[in-house]
Amino acid sequence: MLFVTVIMAVMSGALATMPEIAKERAIFHRERSAGLGVLPYILSKLHLALMLALYQSLVLLICMVLAVNIPQVNNILIGMYCSLFLASFGSMVLGLLVSTISPSQSVAPLLTIVVLVPQVVFGGGILPVNEFHTVGQAINQVMLTKYPFETLVSMTELGADVADDPCWQKTKQKNKTLSKVELAKCNCYEQEVFNKCEFPGIGKVKKTLSLNADLLKVRLLIQGIFDSYGDIFSVNVYESWLSMLKIIGGMTLILFLCQFIKG
Numbered sequence: 001m002l003f004v005t006v007i008m009a010v011m012s013g014a015l016a017t018m019p020e021i022a023k024e025r026a027i028f029h030r031e032r033s034a035g036l037g038v039l040p041y042i043l044s045k046l047h048l049a050l051m052l053a054l055y056q057s058l059v060l061l062i063c064m065v066l067a068v069n070i071p072q073v074n075n076i077l078i079g080m081y082c083s084l085f086l087a088s089f090g091s092m093v094l095g096l097l098v099s100t101i102s103p104s105q106s107v108a109p110l111l112t113i114v115v116l117v118p119q120v121v122f123g124g125g126i127l128p129v130n131e132f133h134t135v136g137q138a139i140n141q142v143m144l145t146k147y148p149f150e151t152l153v154s155m156t157e158l159g160a161d162v163a164d165d166p167c168w169q170k171t172k173q174k175n176k177t178l179s180k181v182e183l184a185k186c187n188c189y190e191q192e193v194f195n196k197c198e199f200p201g202i203g204k205v206k207k208t209l210s211l212n213a214d215l216l217k218v219r220l221l222i223q224g225i226f227d228s229y230g231d232i233f234s235v236n237v238y239e240s241w242l243s244m245l246k247i248i249g250g251m252t253l254i255l256f257l258c259q260f261i262k263g
Contacts, residue, residue, distance in 0.1 A: 001068060002152040003125025006145050009060055009084050010119050013091030014098070014112055016056075017049055021099035021259070022108045038260045042096075046252070049092035057084040071157060079155045079237060086244040087148040091119075093251045094144065100258045119145045128228035142247060147240040150232040159233035161188050161197050162226055193218050201225075 021028070028041065061081050070076060098115055102108040120126065122136060123145030129137060140146055153159070162168050167175050167186035175189070183190045188197035193215065194207070205217050226233075 006148045009087040010091040013088040014095035017092045017095035018112045022105040053089035056088045083148040083151045090144045090248045097255045147244045150235045151240045163233035
């Protein structure tokens with residue numbers, strides 16, 4: 001659901017601003033000849049996008065709160081709102097960029113779809129980043145969906161129990177040599193996994209008379225998710241926000257240059 005919410009923020013944001021510049025091209029050229037500067041024109045569009053992103057992010061966050069139970073820790077709702085805002089605003093800048101390079105208003109929707117598809121494929125939510133090839137991993141680094149998704153996963157502490165578990169930080173060979181006292185400190189590895197571990201999905205494992213078989217099922221469940229998404233269980237939220245701001249700043253610069261050339 002976290003990734004779907006980010007996708008909704010990015011798609012709705014890009015589609016909202018996609019026609020803005022393309023539909024005003026004739027008006028812009030006429031006003032440009034009368035002395036309108038490119039920078040004030042772009043800033044007027046960014047101001048509108050900023051206000052719309054603030055509203056859109058709030059609506060998405062309210063939908064999430066109404067749909068699922070979100071852990072109320074460390075002002076998580078404020079952090080989630082900031083991540084959704086950056087995703088929404090960044091996608092609106094992307095929509096304006098598409099609108100600028102589009103030859104006509106009718107072509108803008110098609111170009112928007114072209115730039116939105118990679119956001120879904122390479123965002124890291126459907127297919128883990130470590131399963132991408134080198135080119136795919138490079139594309140992932142500049143996707144608007146990557147950083148909000150990772151920050152939402154970390155802030156909700158979805159995999160915090162496993163990320164902090166000492167047994168999951170060691171190799172299988174080293175875990176085999178641990179004593180019972182050391183294993184007892186691992187809340188998500190041995191018998192305590194059913195009592196102390198809050199990793200998603202454990203509650204759906206049906207318990208049988210064989211404890212070892214049950215523990216194996218849980219371990220395989222966690223292992224599959226940990227191997228794919230373990231890297232985003234504890235990302236630095238502030239660094240991810242900074243990366244988002246860099247991407248937005250880069251797109252804004254390209255947007256200004258494209259509009260200046262076309263103007």
